[in-house]
Amino acid sequence: MSAQLMARAETTKLARLLDISDPAALDFLNGLSPEAIREFRERATDLLFNGDAARMKRVAAATKLVPTAISAKAAERAFGPVLCAAVAGSVEPARAVDIAKALPARFLAETAIQLDPRRTADIIAAVPPRLVVEVARELLRRDDHVTMSRFVGVVPEESMRAAAPALGDADLLRVGFLMEDKSALDRLMGLVTDRLAGVIRAAHEQDLWAEGLDLLDSVGPENRAALGDIAAGLGGAVLDGLIEAVRTLDAWDSLLPVTAAMNADSLRAFAERPAVQEESVLASIMNAALNKGFWLDLLPLVVHLQPSQLAILAARLADKSDEELGDLVAQADTAGLWSAMLPIALAMTETDRRRMAGLPIMRDPDVLRAVINTTAEHELWSQALPLVDALPDSATPILASCIGDLSTGQMLAAVLVASRSDNIDTLVDIALAQDAEGRARVLEIIDGMADLDEFLAALTPDTPAVVWQGLIEVHAEIPAALRIRLADRAQHCGRTAVADSLRTDPA
Numbered sequence: 001m002s003a004q005l006m007a008r009a010e011t012t013k014l015a016r017l018l019d020i021s022d023p024a025a026l027d028f029l030n031g032l033s034p035e036a037i038r039e040f041r042e043r044a045t046d047l048l049f050n051g052d053a054a055r056m057k058r059v060a061a062a063t064k065l066v067p068t069a070i071s072a073k074a075a076e077r078a079f080g081p082v083l084c085a086a087v088a089g090s091v092e093p094a095r096a097v098d099i100a101k102a103l104p105a106r107f108l109a110e111t112a113i114q115l116d117p118r119r120t121a122d123i124i125a126a127v128p129p130r131l132v133v134e135v136a137r138e139l140l141r142r143d144d145h146v147t148m149s150r151f152v153g154v155v156p157e158e159s160m161r162a163a164a165p166a167l168g169d170a171d172l173l174r175v176g177f178l179m180e181d182k183s184a185l186d187r188l189m190g191l192v193t194d195r196l197a198g199v200i201r202a203a204h205e206q207d208l209w210a211e212g213l214d215l216l217d218s219v220g221p222e223n224r225a226a227l228g229d230i231a232a233g234l235g236g237a238v239l240d241g242l243i244e245a246v247r248t249l250d251a252w253d254s255l256l257p258v259t260a261a262m263n264a265d266s267l268r269a270f271a272e273r274p275a276v277q278e279e280s281v282l283a284s285i286m287n288a289a290l291n292k293g294f295w296l297d298l299l300p301l302v303v304h305l306q307p308s309q310l311a312i313l314a315a316r317l318a319d320k321s322d323e324e325l326g327d328l329v330a331q332a333d334t335a336g337l338w339s340a341m342l343p344i345a346l347a348m349t350e351t352d353r354r355r356m357a358g359l360p361i362m363r364d365p366d367v368l369r370a371v372i373n374t375t376a377e378h379e380l381w382s383q384a385l386p387l388v389d390a391l392p393d394s395a396t397p398i399l400a401s402c403i404g405d406l407s408t409g410q411m412l413a414a415v416l417v418a419s420r421s422d423n424i425d426t427l428v429d430i431a432l433a434q435d436a437e438g439r440a441r442v443l444e445i446i447d448g449m450a451d452l453d454e455f456l457a458a459l460t461p462d463t464p465a466v467v468w469q470g471l472i473e474v475h476a477e478i479p480a481a482l483r484i485r486l487a488d489r490a491q492h493c494g495r496t497a498v499a500d501s502l503r504t505d506p507a
Contacts, residue, residue, distance in 0.1 A: 003033065003034055004030070004249060004250070004251065005177075005210055005213060005214050005217075005249070005251065005254070006034035007029070007030045007032070007033070007034045007037060008030070008210065009034075009177055009178050009214070010034050010037040010038050010041065011023050011026040011027070011029050011030065011037060012146060012178060013041060013146055013149075013150075013178060014026060014029070014037060014040070014041045014044075016113075016146045016147075017041055017044060017045060018044075042118075045116050094126070096120075096123045097123060097126045097127055097128075100123075100127060100131065101128070101131065105131075105134035105135050105137070105138045106138055108131070108134075108135050108138070109135050109138035109139050109142065109144075109147075112135060112139065112147050112151070113139075113144065113147045115150075117150050117151055117153075117154050117180070121154045124151055124154045124155055125154060125155065125156055127155070127159070128159075129158050129159040129161075129162035129163070130162070132155055132159040132162060132163050133159075133162050133163050133166055136148060136163040136166050136167070137166050140166060140167065140171060145171065145174040145175050145178055146178055148171075148175050149174075149175045149176070149177070149178035149179045149180070150178075150179075150180055152175060152179050152181075152184050152188060153179060153180055153181035153183070153184040157187065157191070160187070160188060160191055161191050164188075164191050164192055168202075169195060169198040169199045169201070169202040170202040170206050170208060172188070172192060172195070172199055173199055173202060173203055173208050173211040173212060173215060174208070174211055176188065176211065176214070176215050176218070177210070177211035177214045177215070182218040185215065185218050185219050185223075186219050186220050186223055189219060189223050196226065196227060196230050197230050197233075197234065199212075199215070200212065200227065200230050200231050200234060200238065201234060201238070203215075203241075203242075204234070204237070204238045204241045204242070209241060209242060209245030209246075209249075210245065210249060212242070212245075213242075213245065213246065213249065213251050213254045213255065214254070215227065216228065216231075216254065216255070216258045217251075217254040217255075217257065217258070221261055224257060224258055224261045225261035225262060225263070227258070228258040228259065228261055228262040228266060229262055229263055229266045231266075232262060232265070232266035232267075232269045232270060233266070236269075236273065239269065239270055239273050240273055240274075240275060242255070243270075243273055243275045243276065243281070244275065247275070247281060247284065250284065252284050252285050252287070252288035252289075252294075253288045253292045253294055256285070256288055256289065256294040256297035256298055256301075257294070257297050259297070259300065259301050260296070260297040260298075260299075260300045260301070262300075264303075264304075267300060267301060267303075267304050268304045270301070270304075271301060271304035271305055271306075271309075272304075276309070277306070277308070277309060279312055282309060282312045282313060283312070283316070285298065285301075286298070286312075286313060286316045286317075290316070290317075290320070290328075295328055295331055295332075296331060296332070296335050296337065299332060299335070299337045299340035299341070300337075300340065302340040302343055302344060303339060303340050303343065305343070307347060310343055310344060310346075310347035311347045313344060313347070314344050314345075314347035314348040314349075314352065315348075315352075317344060317348075318348060318349070318352040318355070318356075322355070322359060325355075325356060325359060326359045326360060326361050329341065329356070329359060329361050329362070330361050333361070333367050333370055336370070336374075338370055338371055338374035338375075339374050339378050339380065342371075342374070342375065342380050342383040342384050342387065343380075343383055345383070345384075345386065345387040346382075346383040346386055346387070350386075350390070353386060353387060353390045354390040356387070356390070357387055357390035357391045357392070358390075358392060362391060362395070363392070363394065363395060365398045368391075368395055368398045368399055368402060369398075369402045371384060371387070371388070372384075372399065372402035372403065372405075372406075373402070373405075375414075376406050376407075376410040376413075376414070379413055379417075381413065381414045381417035381418065382417050382421060385417070385418060385421060385423035385426050385427065386423060388423075388426055388430070389423050389426040396429065396430055396433050397433060399430045399433075400430050400431070400433035400434045400438070401434075403430055403431060403434060403438070403442075404434050404435070404437075404438040404441075408441075408445060411441070411442065411445050412445055412449070414427060415427065415442075415445060415446060415449065415455060416449075416451060416454075416455075418458070419451070419454050419455040419457075419458040420454065420458070421458075424455075424458040424459065424463070424467075425463050425464050425466075425467045428467045428470065428471075429464075429466060429467060429470060432470040432471070432473070432474055436477065439474055439477055440477055443474075443477060443478050443479060443482065444479070446482060447478075447479045447481065447482040452482075452485070456485060456486070456489045459486075459489050459490075459493060460493060461493045461494055461495075463493070468490060468495055468498040469498075471486060471490075471498070471502065472498060472501045472502065475501060475502050475504070475506060476506035478502075483502050483503075484502075484503065486502050487499045487500075487502035487503045490502060
């Protein structure tokens with residue numbers, strides 16, 4: 001939960017304690033940390049309850065001397081809800097529950113408003129579900145979500161299950177937003193799984209996105225993923241409302257963990273919303289990712305961005321120092337997210353890409369192997385080859401070893417993509433750097449290509465001399481028919497000496 005939303009929840013609860021009808025009157029406190037506001041509220045509560053603690057204990061002791069029915073009548077007609085709330089923490093739980101059973105729901109609701117759950121948790125937990133439901137309905141009639149939220153983490157699951165149907169979808173949002181113990185949110189969601197779509201729709205239709213964002217931000221990963229996918233499934237208008245609320249609240253640090261948990265279709269739908277195409281929005285997303293520790297939450301979204309969006313992100317990333325950039329690359333590598341890093345590298349300028357390729361981490365054999373394995377697994381050769389081309393020469397032997405581990409199908413895919421790009425020389429250079437067995441395998445794959453003409457056409461007069469020289473060095477290993485075709489192509493490209501060497505019989 002973002003600090004801004006936490007502060008809003010805390011001032012709402014403080015307003016209740018101080019009997020201030022409009023929580024906005026405490027907006028001046030929003031400059032304080034949520035923890036400070038909560039500590040002040042709890043200290044104020046302690047002062048209210050501790051002032052006459054000795055006297056309250058004597059009153060509580062007196063309740064043991066008369067029958068329950070009389071104690072209940074005295075509580076309602078003589079003490080009133082404020083005094084009853086003050087005494088409750090000093091009464092034995094079983095006795096307090098017996099008295100509560102004899103009191104009307106209206107009076108119990110008025111008393112609950114004044115209770116401190118920290119002092120009466122044992123009593124609240126022992127209240128029968130039937131009575132919990134009656135009090136909940138009375139509190140809802142008063143539109144009192146603050147009081148209900150303070151008890152969610154205290155009442156047992158049986159009572160929560162009984163009371164949940166009494167709450168509307170918007171009520172669930174408001175109660176969840178104000179809860180003291182957010183860890184109980186997942187427990188509450190487990191009781192209303194069939195209503196989650198309605199809860200998200202209520203956030204959109206009743207302008208409760210602040211409460212909705214808090215819910216998305218506070219639940220566990222499994223529920224976060226479910227809620228994110230539900231929001232995406234409700235259509236573009238709901239996603240647009242969510243994005244606009246996040247922009248208004250500057251709560252990208254609350255939304256990024258949600259998008260990171262979405263499935264691919266939901267994330268794609270989010271990335272395609274017009275607002276996400278805006279540079280200001282992308283800048284805000286990057287600020288949250290890079291400055292607030294949500295870099296790894298951003299990367300799953302990257303896979304679904306358009307080239308223009310990626311260019312903005314790549315430029316922001318390039319503004320980082322070498323040390324910072326290296327740390328971000330290391331995080332992505334550890335998390336196994338090269339499928340997201342490669343599109344960013346492709347979107348960089350050549351200068352920035354070569355700078356990234358020159359980072360110390362890019363000389364780590366395990367990192368290079370992860371790059372090649374991810375590229376092959378997701379068929380990202382068109383995105384990976386520009387980065388591979390920018391790597392220093394010292395990386396070539398390591399890459400050659402990685403290439404040797406690819407399946408025939410993966411190798412063929414790499415050759416096909418390379419032949420259709422400006423990076424054919426990069427792949428040929430790496431392939432020829434393999435050992436004899438690896439080279440033979442690659443040459444056999446090329447020789448058997450159905451698109452051999454396309455591969456040969458990729459060799460042009462601009463192909464670096466090192467590629468032609470490499471072919472000469474291994475010409476004895478090249479199948480005869482392929483060797484002649486390569487010689488003809490060299491001749492066509494004006495590489496007469498290369499052509500002559502390739503036509504020479506290796507025997």
